Amino acid sequence: MDRDLDTLLGFAPDYDAPIPYMQRTREYYAAIGYTTPYRWGHYVGAPFTPLRKPLAQSRVTIVTTAAPYRPDKGDQGPGAPYNGGAKFYQVYSRDTSQSHDLRISHIGYDRTHTSAEDSGTWFPLPALRRAVAAGRVGSVTAHFHGAPTNRSHRVTVETDAPEILRRCQEDGADAAILVPNCPVCHQTCSLVARHLEANGIATVVMGCAKDIVEHAAVPRFLFSDFPLGNSAGKPHDVASQDRTLELALQVLEAAPGPRTTMQSPLRWSDDATWKLDYLNVQRIPPEELARRRREFDEQKAIARTLRVEKAA
Secondary structure (H helix, E strand, C coil): CCCHHHHHHHHCCCCCCCCCHHHHHHHHHHHHCCCCCCCCCCCCCCCCCCCCCCCHHHHHEEECCEEEHHHHHHCCCCCCCCCCCCCCCCCCECCCCCCCCCCCCCCCCCCCCCCCCCCCHHHCCCHHHHHHHHHCCEEEEEEEEECCCCCCHHHHHHHHHHHHHHHHHHCCCEEEEEECCHHHHHHHHHHHHHHHCCCEEEEEEECCHHHHHHHHHEEEEEECCCCCCCCCCCCCHHHHHHHHHHHHHHHHHHHCCCCCEEEEECCCCCCCHHHHHCCCCHHHHHHHHHHHHHEEEEEEHHHHHHHHHHHC
């Protein structure tokens, strides 16, 4: 009867809604043996800096959680398993006039429903250059910046965000586009956006994890209801990537105040059942959870070694 009524009224299935990443993540880690729930960054208000000049005269930068490809760090290619050895732990900057090979094997994107073949889905520098060429944006800053994906709120707020701010200010950035990939990436970019905005740089977060970004209360957010790893558009679809960037630019220009969210009208596919899979313990057999616990412990050990090496 309910299904008949849904059909009559044209209702979408209940699961065709933004994925509850905070809940899924909490339940998943509890299922593999980590029972202390992670506390996600939470604010109820956000700073807000209006654009100080028209976008066609503004200098715009990108903040990304993607990592530069390093051949000595193992498999980082499309479809690679989670690779903790490819993580980075300090802010980095690169020349925007050059092409760059950035990858996301070091973070928890949706490996079931996307393959990480096209970096245009997580790194919108080519789309931003096209926007500059079209006169939509004044210019790209001399550098883009990499934000370490850090579970420590304090390190992000006290160390990484101020460093990114310093570099943005050196480049004369008027605005920043922040592009996260994994769940914790969305928190990282949200915290960085808040810091930039509180210090005079307008921001917009382009992301796929609505609950995490809104929990952290960012100034402006373009939400794409796509699998994680596709915050900048669909793979091998330049029109989608350009449209996604344009929507983010519209939010940057027109947001009436802080905590403005726009949802992209683009859909990943007509079939929304992909939303049922990511970290859904109801769909993961016990033996697979055990295997993932072993794998997670191994990757934690690698990450611990890298942090020690960085400190030294």
